[in-house]
Amino acid sequence: MMKKYTYTEKKDTRSGFGEGLLEAGRRNKDVVALCADLIGSLKMDAFIEEFPERFFQVGIAEANMIGMAAGLATAGKIPFTGTFANFATGRVYDQIRQSVAYSGKNVKIAASHAGLTLGEDGATHQILEDIGLMKMLPEMTVISPCDFNQTKAATLAAMEFDGPVYLRFGRPKWPVFTDANQEFQIGKGELMIEGTDVTIIATGHLVWEAITAAEELKKQGISAEVINIHTIKPLDDELILKSTNKTGAIVTAEEHNILGGLGESVARVLALNNPTPQEFVGTNDTFGESGTAIELMKKYGIDSSAIISKVQKVLSRK
Numbered sequence: 001m002m003k004k005y006t007y008t009e010k011k012d013t014r015s016g017f018g019e020g021l022l023e024a025g026r027r028n029k030d031v032v033a034l035c036a037d038l039i040g041s042l043k044m045d046a047f048i049e050e051f052p053e054r055f056f057q058v059g060i061a062e063a064n065m066i067g068m069a070a071g072l073a074t075a076g077k078i079p080f081t082g083t084f085a086n087f088a089t090g091r092v093y094d095q096i097r098q099s100v101a102y103s104g105k106n107v108k109i110a111a112s113h114a115g116l117t118l119g120e121d122g123a124t125h126q127i128l129e130d131i132g133l134m135k136m137l138p139e140m141t142v143i144s145p146c147d148f149n150q151t152k153a154a155t156l157a158a159m160e161f162d163g164p165v166y167l168r169f170g171r172p173k174w175p176v177f178t179d180a181n182q183e184f185q186i187g188k189g190e191l192m193i194e195g196t197d198v199t200i201i202a203t204g205h206l207v208w209e210a211i212t213a214a215e216e217l218k219k220q221g222i223s224a225e226v227i228n229i230h231t232i233k234p235l236d237d238e239l240i241l242k243s244t245n246k247t248g249a250i251v252t253a254e255e256h257n258i259l260g261g262l263g264e265s266v267a268r269v270l271a272l273n274n275p276t277p278q279e280f281v282g283t284n285d286t287f288g289e290s291g292t293a294i295e296l297m298k299k300y301g302i303d304s305s306a307i308i309s310k311v312q313k314v315l316s317r318k
Contacts, residue, residue: 003192003193003194004215005177005192005193005211006177007175007176007177008176009175009176010173010174010175010176011147011148011173011174011176012148012170012171012172012173012174013145013146013147013148013150013151013169013170013174013204013205014041014042014043014112014113014151014169014170014171015043015148016145016147016148016149016150016151016152016155016169017042017043017082017110017112017151017152017155017167017169018042018043018044018045018046018047019043019046019152019155020151020152020153020154020155020156021033021043021044021047021080021110021155022046022047022050023152023155023156024078024080024155024156024159025047025050025051025054026050027156027159028078028159030076030077030078031054031077031078031080031159032054032055032056032072032077032078032079032080033047033048033051033054033055033056033079033080033081033082034055034056034057034058034065034068034069034072034079034080034081034082035055035056035057035058035065035081035082035083036058036059036060036061036062036065036081036082036083036087037057037058037059037060038082038083038084038112039057039082041084041112041113041171042082042083042110042112044082056068062083062087062088062091062092063091063092063094063095065081065083065092066081066092066095066096066099066100066107066109067095067099069081069100069105069107070095070099070100070103070105070107073105073106073107074105078106078108078159079106079107079108080108080110080155080158080159081107081108081109081110082110082112083111083112084111084112084113084118084125084127085111085112085113085114085115085127085130085168086113086124086125086126086127086130088109088110088111088130088166089109089111089127089129089130089133089134089166090127090129090130090133093133096109096134096137096164097137100140100164101137101138101139101140101164102138104139104163104164105164106162106163106164107164107165108158108159108164108165108167109134109164109165109166109167110155110167110169111130111166111167111168111169112169112170112171113125113170113171114127114130114144114168114169114170114204114255115127115128115170115204115205115255115256116128116255116283116288116293116296116297116300116302117170117171117172117205117255117293117296117297118170118171118288118293119171119172119290119291119292119293119296120290120291120292121290122288122289122290123287123288123289123290126287126288128255128256128257128283128286128287128288129256129257129260130166130168130256131144131168131232131254131256131260131261131262132256132257132259132260132261132264133260134166134233135232135233135260135265136260137164139163139164140164140165140166140233141158141161141163141164141165141166141186141187141231141233141234142165142166142168142231142232142233143157143158143165143166143167143168143186143230143231143232144168144169144203144204144229144230144231144232144254144262145167145169145184145204145230146178146202146203146204146205146207146208146228146230147174147175147176147177147178147207147208148174148176149176149178149179149180149182150178150182150184150230151167151169153182153183153184154167154184154230155167156184157184157185157186158186161186168204169204170204170205170255171293172205172293174205174208175208177208177211184230186231186234187231187234187235187236188231188236188239189201189227189228189229189230189231189236189239189240190227190228190230191225191226191227191239191243192207192210192211192226192227192228193211193214193224193225193226194225195214195223195224195225195226195247196223196225196246196247197222197223197224197247197249197315198217198222198223198224198225198247198249198250198251198311198314198315199224199225199226199227199240199243199244199246199247199249199250199251200213200214200224200225200226200227200250200251200252200253200307200311201227201229201240201243201250201251201252201253201262201266202226202227202228202229202252202253202254202307203228203229203230203232203253203254203255203262204254204255205255206253206254206255206281206302206307207226207228209253209297209302209303209304209307210226210253210304210307211226212304213304213305213307213308213311214226216304216308217308217311222311222315224311225243225246225247227239227240227243229262229266232261232262232265233265235265235266235269237269237273240266240269240270241269241270241273241274244270244274244276245274248276248277248318249276249277249278249311249314249315249317249318250266250270250276250277250278250279250314251278251279251280251281251307251310251311251314252266252267252278252279252280252281252282253281253282253302253306253307253310254281254282254302255282255283255297255302256282256283257282257283257284257285257286258280258281258282258283258284258285259285261282262282263278263280263281263282266278277314277317277318278314279310279311279313279314280310281301281302281306281307281310282302283300283301283302284301286300288300
């Protein structure tokens, strides 16, 4: 029987990070936070109010923020840096590569307002390349949780994890549908819905779209298995292969360029172990534009309707 997911409220995943950061600060006195002039956007206010001596306002100087975080990590602190995903990755790639990844520093890069759902701020802020940038860095862990509760849990898991972490989350209010008391395991995907005809693997905001698509596909007589890959690196190869060995077809869905994102990582696993027909839901080698989150998802083909269309296409290739 297909599991039914519902939600009673919508909350932004960035607020999940804010609550997770506050709880992390309460659990570990070595947790510190840095922000590049975006305290309200990153929901860091509560942490600052409770731990003012453990917060550093860097201003619009993201490269300096990463360098400071690396230094704090060297001194035994657990720094969380906070800014928009575009500035957290593209603007400071050299500093992340040299001072954090290459040096193996225990820095947590918290990146809000990722992807098209940033909305009206437009293409200059809607980074769709950040997963690719981060996953290519040796030893960098890349996490993209699906809702408020999971973002809070992922933040706490990142605090416990020893090593560089890129934590990606978003701006809009989104359905809250996972357990508030969940155990978040870095590197382990989640089987959300069991199915037999096709596997839908999604990350971030697209997990809810995948669940919605699976419910509609069921009405069409198609049994879709849905997997939430919240950790893009390291990838849960075992879960992916177990599912695709059963279904024989796969659709990957992400709020990111299909070049360099989750879909390509999954394709590598399949190519090396069990070549399987695959279709990709994501932006296709393009920048975004200004608009509401829902308008942009529809226009760029990263909503539940797009997933259904790709499922129908991949099933014709089985």
